[in-house]
Amino acid sequence: MAQTPGKLDMDKLLSLARRRGFLFQSSEIYGGLASCWDYGPLGVELKRNVKQAWWRSIVQGRDDVVGLDTSILMHPKVWEASGHVSGFSDPMVDCKSCKMRFRKDDLKGDKCPSCDGELTEPRMFNLMFKTFMGPLEEAAAIVYLRPETAQGMFVNFANVLNTTRRKIPFGIAQQGKSFRNEITPSNLIFRTREFEQMELEFFVKPGTDTDWFNYWVNERFDWYCRLGIKKENLNLSVHPKEDLAHYAKSCTDVTYNFPMGWGELEGIANRSDFDLQQHAKHSGKTLDFFDEETKERYVPFIIEPSAGVDRSLLAFLCDAYEEEIAEGELRVVLHLHPDLAPIKAAILPLSKKENLASTAKQVYSDLRKSWNVQYDDSQSIGRRYRRQDEIGTPFCITVDFQSLEDGQVTIRERDKMDQIRVPIKSLTQILAAKFSGEDFLELPYGGQVWKRAGENNSAGKKDEP
Numbered sequence: 244m245a246q247t248p249g250k251l252d253m254d255k256l257l258s259l260a261r262r263r264g265f266l267f268q269s270s271e272i273y274g275g276l277a278s279c280w281d282y283g284p285l286g287v288e289l290k291r292n293v294k295q296a297w298w299r300s301i302v303q304g305r306d307d308v309v310g311l312d313t314s315i316l317m318h319p320k321v322w323e324a325s326g327h328v329s330g331f332s333d334p335m336v337d338c339k340s341c342k343m344r345f346r347k348d349d350l351k352g353d354k355c356p357s358c359d360g361e362l363t364e365p366r367m368f369n370l371m372f373k374t375f376m377g378p379l380e381e382a383a384a385i386v387y388l389r390p391e392t393a394q395g396m397f398v399n400f401a402n403v404l405n406t407t408r409r410k411i412p413f414g415i416a417q418q419g420k421s422f423r424n425e426i427t428p429s430n431l432i433f434r435t436r437e438f439e440q441m442e443l444e445f446f447v448k449p450g451t452d453t454d455w456f457n458y459w460v461n462e463r464f465d466w467y468c469r470l471g472i473k474k475e476n477l478n479l480s481v482h483p484k485e486d487l488a489h490y491a492k493s494c495t496d497v498t499y500n501f502p503m504g505w506g507e508l509e510g511i512a513n514r515s516d517f518d519l520q521q522h523a524k525h526s527g528k529t530l531d532f533f534d535e536e537t538k539e540r541y542v543p544f545i546i547e548p549s550a551g552v553d554r555s556l557l558a559f560l561c562d563a564y565e566e567e568i569a570e571g572e573l574r575v576v577l578h579l580h581p582d583l584a585p586i587k588a589a590i591l592p593l594s595k596k597e598n599l600a601s602t603a604k605q606v607y608s609d610l611r612k613s614w615n616v617q618y619d620d621s622q623s624i625g626r627r628y629r630r631q632d633e634i635g636t637p638f639c640i641t642v643d644f645q646s647l648e649d650g651q652v653t654i655r656e657r658d659k660m661d662q663i664r665v666p667i668k669s670l671t672q673i674l675a676a677k678f679s680g681e682d683f684l685e686l687p688y689g690g691q692v693w694k695r696a697g698e699n700n701s702a703g704k705k706d707e708p
């Protein structure tokens with residue numbers, strides 16, 4: 244029975260994510276742990292690819308940013324200096340009737356949105372997770388799981404400056420887990436208590452900060468577009484002056500139009516010299532920069548683009564998802580950018596017969612040296628294409644009986660479903676060119692356009708898959 248293509252909602256996404264091994268509920272066999280998620284075999288590949296795309300764009304692809312990987316547990320004084328001990332709190336209210344708990348600033352009116360009951364007065368709730376370092380559970384042993392990765396970079400400012408002989412402007416970047424005891428975690432991996440961040444602290448000369456702030460807002464917006472997110476689903480949301488933290492000069496969020504509504508992907512803030520001044524004051528160390536050329540000494544301002552790995556991944560998944568009717572059947576396809584796709588290509592022998600399988604396996608082992616590819620010989624070719632479409636594999640390579648004679652294979656492209664027939668000996672170069680954006684129907688290494696989407700058999704060849 245032909246189904247009708249529908250719109251994405253979070254239940255559909257969760258169903259796909261669980262069925263295909265992107266996401267599992269944490270500790271599922273024990274009933275699950277609320278708001279905690281495990282990334283499955285495809286999820287972990289997608290997550291690594293998101294992080295790698297960010298790392299290449301922020302660190303390896305630039306000459307003014309270096310990376311760092313700091314520990315999750317830090318000296319408790321860090322969190323006093325940063326203001327997190329006294330100020331990292333959300334106002335929490337409880338419903339007196341149904342006992343539901345809410346973040347006050349998420350509520351529109353002053354009644355419970357679930358049962359219209361009366362709410363308690365707001366209580367401030369610190370979001371940092373506390374634990375104890377060492378065997379004694381006493382006040383002196385309290386440490387916190389970091390609620391952001393940023394502080395690890397601020398406290399290493401002088402170390403990085405001294406060891407890398409950097410000059411302002413330059414940045415320090417890191418990726419890693421952060422923890423916040425959120426009052427209302429929700430929407431799969433959008434808001435969880437354990438999550439991963441990708442943060443850049445970019446140190447600039449005071450006076451140049453506004454230009455750098457604008458530069459990073461544009462740069463970060465473009466990053467999501469370059470990786471395939473549709474522009475109309477992205478927005479920049481400028482924080483009004485009265486909502487800014489006292490030290491921040493400006494802040495703009497990159498937001499995404501999720502199925503449940505617009506939500507923040509990343510915040511870009513001009514943090515002034517607050518962080519370095521605070522740590523200098525609390526540690527007694529000098530955290531400034533001396534410019535040898537101008538003989539000026541100053542405390543740099545910091546521009547901070549702070550993104551969530553899990554939220555970006557969710558946005559990439561939502562944006563890539565499409566249902567359509569193809570050849571009379573419902574096709575679910577993830578149009579993931581090739582840099583993000585968990586599996587880059589699937590090798591599909593048309594039959595399990597030994598002579599075909601050995602050629603296909605040779606193709607598989609050759610390509611595996613360069614990319615994460617998959618070999619699949621079970622069920623019909625149509626079913627195998629659909630499986631790969633649903634997990635976002637950009638290319639399917641079909642090995643058929645004619646391949647044994649002409650040394651060529653068919654590549655089928657995911658989005659338009661066009662097919663080209665190309666020499667096996669050039670397959671690595673061809674795929675590399677296609678991954679880096681070459682038009683699919685261009686054939687600089689030889690071969691032919693085999694079948695355009697919507698045509699039955701344009702090339703008129705036998706054994707066409």
Ligand code: ATP
Nearest residue numbers: 425433434435438440507508509510549550551554
């Ligand atoms: P929100 O207002 O949604 O709580 P925030 O403004 O407190 O977010 P930041 O402190 O600016 O968030 O953190 C930077 C980024 O880290 C966010 O844009 C988001 O992508 C990610 N992030 C923050 N909190 C969470 C969370 N609880 N779960 C998943 N990702 C998060």
